Amino acid sequence: MDPDRVKHLEFIQAVIARLAGNSFLIKGWSLTVAAALLAFTAKESRWGISLIPLAPILLFWILDGYFIRQERAFRGLYEEARKEGTAVELFSMDIRQFVERDSLGRVMVSSSLALFYGSICVAQLIVATVIFLSGSIA
Secondary structure (H helix, E strand, O other): OOHHHHHHHHHHHHHHHHHHHHHHHHHHHHHHHHHHHHHHHHHHOOHHHHOOOHHHHHHHHHHHHHHHHHHHHHHHHHHHHOOOOOOOOOOOOOOHHHHOOOOHHHHHOOHHHHHHHHHHHHHHHHHHHHHHHHHHHO
């Protein structure tokens, strides 16, 4: 393999690593924010406030899905660029043809994201339900 192709693959791999790191950071931030908001809503014990934390959790979910979708597209570019006689132009970072393979919605409902963010949403809904029921009983 010629040195220019190797360098191109290194560039693509660097982008993949950066996107994976971003996804990891988003998960950490979402868990931190979710825990803080969960504690706040449990302390306030008002049903209307207890549903507000779902908004940032859903936004983090969308953002994480976007990063994973981009990462998958760059993995597709990597796979295509490493082949002999490829149609990928040397040093091209154009991922348009690979982005279209997965929709954002499809990535968001993948098992890893759905389990992670779904469990956070379920925990928040449980807290909201407990707050609602304790308010209607009292």
